[in-house]
Amino acid sequence: MARRTFSIGGVHPADSKISRGCKLEYLPIPPTVYIALSQHIGAPAKPVVAVGDKVKVGQVLAEPGGFMSAYIHSSVSGTVKSIGPRKDLSGNNQMVVEIAVEGDDWMEDIDRTDTLVTDIPEDPKSIIEKIKLGGVVGLGGATFPTHVKLSPPPGKVCEMLIINGCECEPYLTSDFRTLLEKGEQVVIGTALIKKALGVAKATIAIEDNKLEAIEHIQKVVNDLKSKGPEYSGIEVLSLMKKYPEGGEKQLIDAVMHRQVKSGGLPIDVGAVVDNVCTALAVYEAVQKNKPLIDNSVTVTGECFPKQANLIVRVGTPLNYVIDYLGGVPEEAAKVISGGPMMGKSIANLEAATMKGTGGLLFLTREQTKRMPESNCIRCGKCAEACPMGLEPFLLNRLAKAGDTDALEANAVQDCIMCGCCLYSCPAGIPLLDIISQARGQVMGIMRARAAAAKAAAEAAKASAGSPTAK
């Protein structure tokens, strides 16, 4: 059988998963945590604690600041020291709640035992409510509030749930370890999301460089099928290793052979995609009452002597994590949050982890050296590599000219910033840097236009509505 994958573009970087053998390990609790109020896409959360308050593990620190927002919980027990701005990993100020840790005192209603709870609640609404109260966000990288994703707009029907276990980013192994060590929880979480969406089919998609995980999850699914009808319809699918398979649109293409159109959402083609770690967080929130207060982080790199897959409390300072494993190695020139393709270079190691932090990668000067830039030779490799079917060489030229209209016409807003163009460019042109900046600019223009159109429509409605109201 031909190996399944997405249809256009993609690259094959070496997977470098050197930490795949490292078991998940709990990082000791740091003396102070800094929990950011904006750890998700959407409006920042509003704090409900004050300086001097005593908090327990799992206590709500902040409530959603809007429809698209999420609860933030305390990941430690202790005293709130301050609520104010602090520099995040890119050096920009962000509102954080600083908590001085005292002991490890959990909220009473959290089930801390290891017993599996396989019974799925009957009511889909109660599942979604618990996910919302648990502050669960998408842990694949985008940190989209999960309860919003699981409530599709009226008229849109979900046909398939896809659980993303691709982990196509080189180096990262936390999803892989989660599948191996917490496979049962992931599958139960899948069943929970399936129930919440009211969908019959669910696919757990895993790339075929993780054969152990595929076999293990297959076994778990077969075992759980006897537990109830909610577990039927869950399938495990092996996909060909190719970057960026874990991209939402690419994964839908690979699994369902459907393409999400420009500006569309996965639900438009009947799909909902969630990461394996999100499924685990859903399990913990719904079955164990445990909100999202920790997540798995891969700490790796060839120059890093002690690879690890750690379960880290949200808000742990990065240098605490690194010091626990022996400090920044001498040869390391760059520390990256996330994987080497889409990760962000860290400018401030005093910053703290967030819900979406998936990896800390150390790279040497040799590994991060930029190729000297030369002129574009129109070889078309970038266009061939682009999984969204864009023409990066053209976008680069338009971005340099500042032609936002042409950029929009050439769909720069569809760029998923996977970095395939930059990876494949033989001329060493920093395509991604330039295009992602232009993308931000164009999306800003589009948002402003949409807001203006909405305001105009509302004004028209108001003026048309007032005479009839009388």
Added chain:
Amino acid sequence: MTTTIIWTIAIISGLGLLLALTLYLVALRFKVEEDPRIELVEKAMPGANCGGCGFAGCHAFADSAVKAPNLDNHYCPVGGNETMKKVAEILGYEMTEKDPMVAVVRCNGTCSARPRTSEYDGTLSCKVKASLYAGDTGCAYGCLGCGDCVAACKFGAISMDPETGLPVVDEEKCTACGACSKACPKAIIELRKKGPRGMREYVSCVNKDKGPGVKKACASACIGCGICAKTCTHDAIVLENNVAYIDFGKCKLCRECEAMCPTGAIHGVNFPKPIDKDAIKARVQERQKKAREAAAAAAEAAKAVEVAVKPAVDEVKKEESNG
């Protein structure tokens, strides 16, 4: 042979005449009525097509100016009052003179004052750099040093100083078109009043963080201490978001704030004499001491009055409550 040449000349001339006539008739029929003043105004403009006036170019400006009821929303920063006088003359409008402006770089973070905290190896563009992170120093508000303003300037008036890593404005060449100010992703460059003989006073920092953090990031930043605002007797300085701002409309160029600033974030330029900080400081301190003494004396006097008046007031109150 001769007849061929004659015929050819005749036909070609005839064709030419016919086509000229057609063109003349078409031009007459489809003539675009354009106000002749537009051309006159355009001729009076500098012709740089820089867009500093907010229009697409000099022609667009002229077109709009002719159609406008007055010249309130039209001003050519490049040509300045001279050009605007000519435009007003052509159009027969009133013209209000504007003070000449100049681009001012409000960042003090030289390489020595603002230590680098990381190394940037990406594309040399402030726009790209700002979209990636806060910058390669501890200051998230300061100059990124990639020179987007230099590239934006059509008059060659900005250059990067390799020593300080900051842009320098050539006041002779600067036309205050505002292109650099728009290009700067950190909004550091401001158009300020050029001032008498170019003399002006400004806060060369836009860092909105609180004092201790700012000081750690940059030795010559505004720490928002407010000394300048307290010193100023012209009410020209406002302290907002931990950063001082001098209103150039109110500043009287006394240079007291500059002398009192503990970090040297306030700059005075083009003054004929170098600033004598100690003398100004002594003067200001003397004045403040006198003000304090006067305030204390006034408080003392108020107290004395109160002591004298209070028993009487109490007496009245008592009577009122009794009654």
